Amino acid sequence: MNNSIVLKSPAKLNLTLEILDKYKDDFHEINSVVLNVNLFDEIKIEKSNRFEIYTNAEIDAKENLIYKAYQLLFEQYGKLPTKVNLTKNIPLDSGLGGGSSNAANFLQGMNKLWSLDLNKNDLKLIGNQLGMDVNLFYDPGVNFLKGKGNLIDPIVTTPKGGLIIFYDDYRIPKKTFRAYNMIRNSDFSNGKISEQLIDCIKGRSFNLGAIKCFNVFDKYINDLYPLTSEFKEYLSSQIDNNIYLAGSGNSLFCLFDDIQEARYIYDNIKINKFKKILACPWEE
Numbered sequence: 001m002n003n004s005i006v007l008k009s010p011a012k013l014n015l016t017l018e019i020l021d022k023y024k025d026d027f028h029e030i031n032s033v034v035l036n037v038n039l040f041d042e043i044k045i046e047k048s049n050r051f052e053i054y055t056n057a058e059i060d061a062k063e064n065l066i067y068k069a070y071q072l073l074f075e076q077y078g079k080l081p082t083k084v085n086l087t088k089n090i091p092l093d094s095g096l097g098g099g100s101s102n103a104a105n106f107l108q109g110m111n112k113l114w115s116l117d118l119n120k121n122d123l124k125l126i127g128n129q130l131g132m133d134v135n136l137f138y139d140p141g142v143n144f145l146k147g148k149g150n151l152i153d154p155i156v157t158t159p160k161g162g163l164i165i166f167y168d169d170y171r172i173p174k175k176t177f178r179a180y181n182m183i184r185n186s187d188f189s190n191g192k193i194s195e196q197l198i199d200c201i202k203g204r205s206f207n208l209g210a211i212k213c214f215n216v217f218d219k220y221i222n223d224l225y226p227l228t229s230e231f232k233e234y235l236s237s238q239i240d241n242n243i244y245l246a247g248s249g250n251s252l253f254c255l256f257d258d259i260q261e262a263r264y265i266y267d268n269i270k271i272n273k274f275k276k277i278l279a280c281p282w283e284e
Helices: 065-077 098-113 118-127 134-137 175-182 193-203 216-224 226-238 260-269
Strands: 003-012 016-022 028-047 052-055 082-087 140-145 151-152 157-162 162-167 205-207 252-256 273-280
Touching: 016 193, 016 216, 028 098, 028 134, 028 157, 028 162, 028 193, 028 273, 065 118, 082 098, 098 118, 098 134, 098 205, 118 134, 140 193, 140 226, 140 273, 175 260, 216 226, 216 252, 226 252, 252 260
Parallel strands: 052 082, 157 205
Antiparallel strands: 003 028, 016 028, 028 082, 028 140, 140 151, 162 252, 162 273
């Protein structure tokens, strides 16, 4: 029996992010095509004499979704004394889904480590209590998110190419709440942008560089993240490919047809305060 497990916890990019409506509970109805990429955190879990989390990041352990996921398991199973080592490589509060990915992979690891016999539906019920995009990380690849983000359809497709993520370490409190609070009824769409992208990529391979992304928050980037907006303008003057906001921000990304092209830009573009990560689509 294994007493420890090591898991890779991938980041995500919203290739599209449309808002269709607002529910009475103040959540928004979305359509979003999401791609997982090979930028990942590493989670090592091992049986111990108490539950504890160690990480290389400056985050409050009790605010981490891993801790909240453990609390939900504790309510159902009692004590599961586990030592967690979380190595963060995904930038914090960047719109790349690192926290949600950590929670999903932690739950899968705990299920295996402690033989909890949870099926995927059981895991998704727990995931829904942690955040709307937690469950997409149970099936990494390309997924179509609908509803509040909790309705997830895996898409059979093969993305090819490379990408660069640009980010800074500046963290903005409650930035997701602020972003959604900017949205007006005039920003609502019919969801066709996401549906058309699905029609183009489903059941076939596609090059990332050929994708035209859409993010409803792009129009508010200057209000939400003025430094990121200024940096985006600089990138647009240096790179021919489109630059997009990642999720609700505040990182940026750019897609390329092949990893060699992405690597050339990565190696040669000059940036100061922001940082960069070279990546490609997620593969198991």
